[in-house]
Amino acid sequence: MAVLEPHKFTLPLTEKDVRSLKKGDLVFLSGIIYTGRDAVHKYLYEGHEPPISLENAVIYHCGPVVLKEDNIWRVTAAGPTTSIREEPYQATLIEKFKLKAVIGKGGMGEKTAKACRDFGCVYLHAIGGAAQVYAEHIISVKNVYLREEFGDPEAIWELEVKDFPVVVVIPAS
Amino acid sequence: MHSNVVPLLELIRKTSTDLPEDVRKALLKALEEEQKNTVSEYALKIMQRNIDLAKGKSQPLCQDTGSILFYIKTPIGFDQKAFEEEIKEAVSLATDKGYLRQNSVDSLTGKNSGNNLGPGTPTIYFEQHSHDYLDIRLILKGGGCENVGAQYSLPDTTLGAGRDMKGIQKVILDCVTKAQGRGCSPGILGVIIGGDRSTSYSASKKLFLRTIDDVNPEENLKELEESLLKEANETNIGPMGFGGKTTLLGVKLGVLNRLPASFFVTVSYMCWSYRRQGIILNNKSEIEKWLY
Numbered sequence: 001m002a003v004l005e006p007h008k009f010t011l012p013l014t015e016k017d018v019r020s021l022k023k024g025d026l027v028f029l030s031g032i033i034y035t036g037r038d039a040v041h042k043y044l045y046e047g048h049e050p051p052i053s054l055e056n057a058v059i060y061h062c063g064p065v066v067l068k069e070d071n072i073w074r075v076t077a078a079g080p081t082t083s084i085r086e087e088p089y090q091a092t093l094i095e096k097f098k099l100k101a102v103i104g105k106g107g108m109g110e111k112t113a114k115a116c117r118d119f120g121c122v123y124l125h126a127i128g129g130a131a132q133v134y135a136e137h138i139i140s141v142k143n144v145y146l147r148e149e150f151g152d153p154e155a156i157w158e159l160e161v162k163d164f165p166v167v168v169v170i171p172a173s
Numbered sequence: 174m175h176s177n178v179v180p181l182l183e184l185i186r187k188t189s190t191d192l193p194e195d196v197r198k199a200l201l202k203a204l205e206e207e208q209k210n211t212v213s214e215y216a217l218k219i220m221q222r223n224i225d226l227a228k229g230k231s232q233p234l235c236q237d238t239g240s241i242l243f244y245i246k247t248p249i250g251f252d253q254k255a256f257e258e259e260i261k262e263a264v265s266l267a268t269d270k271g272y273l274r275q276n277s278v279d280s281l282t283g284k285n286s287g288n289n290l291g292p293g294t295p296t297i298y299f300e301q302h303s304h305d306y307l308d309i310r311l312i313l314k315g316g317g318c319e320n321v322g323a324q325y326s327l328p329d330t331t332l333g334a335g336r337d338m339k340g341i342q343k344v345i346l347d348c349v350t351k352a353q354g355r356g357c358s359p360g361i362l363g364v365i366i367g368g369d370r371s372t373s374y375s376a377s378k379k380l381f382l383r384t385i386d387d388v389n390p391e392e393n394l395k396e397l398e399e400s401l402l403k404e405a406n407e408t409n410i411g412p413m414g415f416g417g418k419t420t421l422l423g424v425k426l427g428v429l430n431r432l433p434a435s436f437f438v439t440v441s442y443m444c445w446s447y448r449r450q451g452i453i454l455n456n457k458s459e460i461e462k463w464l465y
Contacts, residue, residue: 151285
């Protein structure tokens with residue numbers, strides 16, 4: 001294999017961006033992403049409206065450690081969580097919100113893979129356990145939603161990231 | 174009366190942020206052996222960077238600071254109840270400081286207790302020893318790897334595994350194959366042959382108190398550990414399931430007697446972020462020694 005050259009993107013992703021990616025590509029993302037894991041996926045799947053627009057968004061399967069210092073949130077650890085638990089819900093969310101990318105670890109199932117092909121979404125694998133590396137690539141916390149309801153690890157954190165390193169595992173095309 | 178909260182907090186901090194020497198060595202070896210310019214090598218490099226960052230910043234290696242498992246040996250006649258309260262205080266403080274994530278969720282209501290305290294959390298095992306000091310060991314085990322653990326009942330007709338060495342080997346490798354990269358490979362297995370449903374799972378996790386490079390004193394177990402490690406690393410699951418040479422860093426086996434009717438093989442999986450630390454605490458509440 002040749003030297004790994006990252007494909008760099010500034011968010012939001014277009015469908016053309018997404019469809020240009022191949023399995024095994026290294027991707028660096030910059031811009032806004034949203035965390036969402038078990039509670040959020042079930043909540044949105046059941047038809048609740050999201051507290052912010054998730055149109056064309058990138059969802060990150062992650063339950064971060066976040067500290068509030070001088071009234072400012074700071075992410076201190078933020079690696080991926082296992083994605084397969086969201087398999088029952090993911091395809092519906094990809095279709096409903098036209099999600100452009102889902103980031104997590106461990107891969108997903110056929111239903112999600114089909115939704116990626118049908119609606120132009122890509123599943124990106126982050127390196128599990130690398131919570132400090134990913135925290136380094138998170139520049140700021142823009143906002144947090146559903147924190148009261150679900151607690152810190154399960155809330156939706158709106159994060160600004162820079163050169164967030166992930167690997168294409170389920171391509172759109 | 175000395176307070177043990179400060180040294181306990183330090184034990185939690187170090188466990189969550191700094192991998193023990195034997196784990197770091199094993200991960201470095203995996204990196205050196207991996208094929209260059211592959212996604213797998215890239216993943217192992219990210220792990221190295223992560224280890225350095227976590228130690229330097231004194232922040233959690235993994236955001237999933239996991240199940241909190243304390244293994245404690247106390248002098249005879251020691252007040253375990255008071256010590257348990259000190260552990261809870263240290264755990265709650267460590268959560269406030271961000272060394273631990275809020276990881277204790279009410280299973281019926283979904284409410285997070287916010288301080289890692291609740292029914293069953295943290296887990297504390299006490300035993301007595303004939304010394305005047307405390308031997309306190311801590312393992313933090315994330316949920317991703319916890320979810321890929323498995324218990325097999327032999328004979329297992331689906332897998333064609335009988336009550337013999339071959340059958341034991343077969344089910345253990347089945348667990349590795351089913352886990353793929355989801356347990357955050359390269360991982361470490363703790364396996365108990367025998368016991369009952371619960372004793373075997375507890376004992377399989379306790380095997381994670383061993384170091385990766387130690388040698389099983391039981392010759393037949395040592396051989397089985399080596400052969401399982403070799404076979405697992407031939408599966409090409411590799412780091413995070415990206416393919417590659419290292420799927421497991423180690424296999425640790427233990428044996429418990431069983432009922433004639435039961436034959437369990439119980440596998441606990443530990444991720445590469447193998448957080449284990451321990452201290453010797455003297456009766457002045459001072460850390461005399463770090464154990465790993």
